[in-house]
Amino acid sequence: xxxxxxxxxxxxxxxxxxxxxxxxxxxxxxxxxxxxxxxxxxxxxxxxxxxxxxxxxxxxxxxxxxxxxxxxxxxxxxxxxxxxxxxxxxxxxxxxxxxxxxxxxxxxxxxxxxxxxxxxxxxxxxxxxxxxxxxxxxxxxxxxxxxxxxxxxxxxxxxxxxxxxxxxxxxxxxxxxxxxxxxxxxxxxxxxxxxxxxxxxxxxxxxxxxxxxxxxxxxxxxxxxxxxxxxxxxxxxxxxxxxxxxxxxxxxxxxxxxxxxxxxxxxxxxxxxxxxxxxxxxxxxxxxxxxxxxxxxxxxxxxxxxxxxxxxxxxxxxxxxx
Amino acid sequence: xxxxxxxxxxxxxxxxxxxxxxxxxxxxxxxxxxxxxxxxxxxxxxxxxxxxxxxxxxxxxxxxxxxxxxxxxxxxxxxxxxxxxxxxxxxxxxxxxxxxxxxxxxxxxxxxxxxxxxxxxxxxxxxxxxxxxxxxxxxxxxxxxxxxxxxxxxxxxxxxxxxxxxxxxxxxxxxxxxxxxxxxxxxxxxxxxxxxxxxxxxxxxxxxxxxxxxxxxxxxxxxxxxxxxxxxxxxxxxxxxxxxxxxxxxxxx
Numbered sequence: 053x054x055x056x057x058x059x060x061x062x063x064x065x066x067x068x069x070x071x072x073x074x075x076x077x078x079x080x081x082x083x084x085x086x087x088x089x090x091x092x093x094x095x096x097x098x099x100x101x102x103x104x105x106x107x108x109x110x111x112x113x114x115x116x117x118x119x120x121x122x123x124x125x126x127x128x129x130x131x132x133x134x135x136x137x138x139x140x141x142x143x144x145x146x147x148x149x150x151x152x153x154x155x156x157x158x159x160x161x162x163x164x165x166x167x168x169x170x171x172x173x174x175x176x177x178x179x180x181x182x183x184x185x186x187x188x189x190x191x192x193x194x195x196x197x198x199x200x201x202x203x204x205x206x207x208x209x210x211x212x213x214x215x216x217x218x219x220x221x222x223x224x225x226x227x228x229x230x231x232x233x234x235x236x237x238x239x240x241x242x243x244x245x246x247x248x249x250x251x252x253x254x255x256x257x258x259x260x261x262x263x264x265x266x267x268x269x270x271x272x273x274x275x276x277x278x279x280x281x282x283x284x285x286x287x288x289x290x291x292x293x294x295x296x297x298x299x300x301x302x303x304x305x306x307x308x309x310x311x312x313x314x315x316x317x318x319x320x321x322x323x324x325x326x327x328x329x330x331x332x333x334x335x336x337x338x339x340x341x342x343x344x345x346x347x348x349x350x351x352x353x354x355x356x357x358x359x360x361x362x363x364x365x366x367x368x369x370x371x372x373x374x
Numbered sequence: 375x376x377x378x379x380x381x382x383x384x385x386x387x388x389x390x391x392x393x394x395x396x397x398x399x400x401x402x403x404x405x406x407x408x409x410x411x412x413x414x415x416x417x418x419x420x421x422x423x424x425x426x427x428x429x430x431x432x433x434x435x436x437x438x439x440x441x442x443x444x445x446x447x448x449x450x451x452x453x454x455x456x457x458x459x460x461x462x463x464x465x466x467x468x469x470x471x472x473x474x475x476x477x478x479x480x481x482x483x484x485x486x487x488x489x490x491x492x493x494x495x496x497x498x499x500x501x502x503x504x505x506x507x508x509x510x511x512x513x514x515x516x517x518x519x520x521x522x523x524x525x526x527x528x529x530x531x532x533x534x535x536x537x538x539x540x541x542x543x544x545x546x547x548x549x550x551x552x553x554x555x556x557x558x559x560x561x562x563x564x565x566x567x568x569x570x571x572x573x574x575x576x577x578x579x580x581x582x583x584x585x586x587x588x589x590x591x592x593x594x595x596x597x598x599x600x601x602x603x604x605x606x607x608x609x610x611x612x613x614x615x616x617x618x619x620x621x622x623x624x625x626x627x
Contacts, residue, residue, distance in 0.1 A: 272460035275428050276474040276525065277448045286476070290464050 155337035163337035164344060172326065173345065180311050180322030181349075183239060187246020188307040195251045195303065196296055199258025204288065209259075220256055224249045224306075225313050237319050242311065249310030250303040257302060261295015262288060293364060301357040308350050375441055376404040376427060376529065376561065382435030382586075383422055396422040398586030400436070406528075409555070409562045411576035413569065413618065415626060419587025420565040424531050427563060428454050440529070450478065453522035457534040459514040461506040461521075467493060468502045470517050474525040485524075492520040495554060512543035516550075523554065532564045536571065548574060556600055569618045573611055574601065581621055591621060 139157045146156040155163070167173050202209050202216075228245055235241040265288065273287050315324020323346055330339040381400040384393050396419040404410050412420045425431040426438050429448040438445045440452075453474060461470050468489050469476075475485035493502055496516040506514055515535055522530060536544045548571065555562065566572050572579045576595050583590040597610055605611050 266458075266460070268456055268458055268460040269462065271425075271430060272454070272456060273473075273477065275430055275448050275452075275454040275531075276477045277450065278477045282477055286473075287462075290462070293464075 152334060153336060155340055159337040160340045160344070163335070164341035167338065167341045167345070173342075176322045176326045177345070177349070178322075180315060180324070183242035183314075183322070184246050184307050184311040186239075187243045187310065188250050188303060190243065191247045191250035191254055191303055191307065192300060194247075195254030195299065196258050198251075199255040199296075199299065200262060200288065200292065202255065203259040203262030203292070216252065216256055216259075219252045224252075224310060225317065228314055228318055232318050242314050242319060242321075245314040246307040246310040250307040253306050254299040254303040257299035258292060258295050261292045261298070264295070265291035294361065297357060297361040297364065301354055301361070304353045304357060305350060308346070308353070312346060375406050376402075376563070377439045377442075378402040378423075378427075378436065379439070380436035381423075381426065381433045381438060383419070383426065383431065383433050395586040397426075397433070398588055400588050402580065402589060404561060404563060406561055407559045409564065409575060409577045411572035411579045412563065412565045412582060413567075413572045413579055413622075414582035414587070414590070415584050415622065416567070418582045418584035420582060421533055423582075423587065424454070424533050424563060424565055427529075428452055428531050450525065451527055452529045452531060453525050453527035455515070455518050455522045455530065455532040455535045457537050459506070459511075459518045461514055461517055463506055466503045466505055467498060467509075467517055470506065471520045471524050474521055478525065488524055489520070492524050493517075495523070496520045497550060510543075511539045512547060515539060515547060519551065519554075523558070526558075527560065529561045529563070532562065534565050534567060537567060544571070551575070552601060569615050569622070572618070573597070573614045574605060579614070579618065581618065583625060590625065593617065 143157040146154045146159075202212050224245070227248055231244045231248070232241050235244060269287055269291070270283065273283055278286070311322075312324055312327075315322050316327060317324075320328055323342060326342050327339055330336075330342060378400055381397050382395070383397040384395050387394050400419075400423065402410075402423075412423065414420055422431060426433050427440075427445065429445050429452070432446075440449075462473065465473070468486055471489035471492055472480075472485040475488060480488075490502065493499060496519055498513060498516050498520070501509065501513065506517065509517070518535065536547050539547065552575065564572075564575060566575075573595060577599075578595060579593045581590045581593070582588065593614060595610075595614060597605065597608060602608070
């Protein structure tokens with residue numbers, strides 16, 4: 053359809069997103085139609101694109117790409133400005149207090165640079181993450197099916213619910229000594245601690261997500277003769293997907309905190325050991341640097357899950373549970 | 375032909391003690407290709423009745439038969455249109471319309487072809503790849519209607535399908551429904567709150583009483599088909615509406 057472009061700039065030809073729109077580069081998008089025809093769509097304000105994109109947004113002659121520079125630049129600017137204010141505040145406060153407990157921002161950054169250069173940090177990260185990742189994966193493997201099962205079965209729910217609530221409120225750290233006593237000081241015990249930290253929140257979130265599926269959808273599917281298997285595949289699993297992703301995100305955060313607490317309190321290895329070492333030498337800057345590495349890792353992992361979330365569940369609205 | 379003989383259905387109420395009698399001694403016969411409107415005040419078991427015919431609920435007493443065979447569950451001869459549309463929020467219009475066929479394991483290419491035909495028929499061409507929340511209520515119900523028609527059922531069960539759209543959209547949807555049914559005749563059971571809608575669409579209006587739900591009276595509409603555009607001026611139209619109103623009012627007293 054060679055005339056599509058002219059047509060598009062006259063009539064507001066609408067195209068649907070996001071399935072029909074693919075990002076092909078920075079600020080450039082390709083719109084797929086049912087007819088074999090491709091168009092470049094410039095200047096989208098958000099990704100993934102939401103709502104209806106009118107093709108009359110297209111410039112008649114796609115000249116140099118003009119993304120909404122002002123908006124993104126403003127956001128970036130504000131972000132770095134707030135970071136700058138935070139750093140400055142920290143620096144000034146630390147200088148003023150001149151305490152052993154609070155190193156200055158610059159000292160911390162210097163310690164961080166030093167730390168990153170050492171093998172020690174990477175070994176510690178490797179050891180800690182083994183336990184965290186294994187524990188988290190295990191918690192997902194058990195927690196997601198468990199949440200689905202509880203969410204679907206009214207009878208099971210009645211009996212399991214009180215325990216889940218209790219478990220959600222229990223400080224998981226209280227369970228750590230028992231885990232250690234049962235499994236010793238090796239990797240297994242640390243995996244189990246990360247597991248116990250993550251599983252409850254994953255289970256509870258997945259269950260809640262399954263409960264938010266509109267019951268008329270189930271009725272609808274049944275009226276078209278859906279079998280139980282089809283109901284699971286085409287309604288429950290699809291409908292619970294956003295909740296599963298939310299559960300995973302919360303689970304990652306819990307697993308990280310579990311990993312660090314067990315290392316600090318019981319089994320001094322990995323990052324926890326590093327922190328304890330810095331504590332022993334009153335090296336506050338090193339301690340802060342280590343903590344910031346953990347924070348950075350947590351943020352990175354959460355970003356990955358958020359990204360997955362947006363990728364896999366683009367239909368969900370902002371007001372859904374997050 | 376759909377036959378209900380002496381049907382009864384009782385639900386346990388929320389607190390588990392009192393029981394709600396939704397249907398009691400319900401008799402109804404719907405001929406093939408007849409358009410029957412079920413009218414009655416809220417809570418008179420209209421939706422329960424529809425769901426028993428759909429096979430989503432079983433009756434406690436009596437029996438529901440379609441062409442002489444008792445209903446034991448949902449079947450390919452029936453399709454339902456829901457009041458709140460019941461569209462899959464994660465699927466676009468094509469996938470939603472094809473959903474019934476998907477559940478019946480129709481290959482993708484064939485079911486999407488069929489879905490596109492029906493999307494066209496209900497006037498949604500161009501919206502194939504939209505998601506439900508990008509559509510207005512009226513458009514969403516067109517998707518619901520297309521989905522039901524896509525499986526080519528003999529019987530169309532409609533549960534207050536136009537209840538949650540505004541008055542103008544409702545009139546448009548009514549006209550389009552009539553148009554679609556002119557082309558493919560189907561047996562329709564249409565639950566509604568609106569006397570106007572019942573008379574405008576139905577061959578027969580069945581008035582139900584609440585608690586327990588049963589047939590109070592039936593009215594043959596006897597208006598020409600296809601319904602003329604100036605139906606509102608037809609004396610029979612006004613007369614029927616008035617009759618229904620008198621009965622409903624007496625019932626509420």
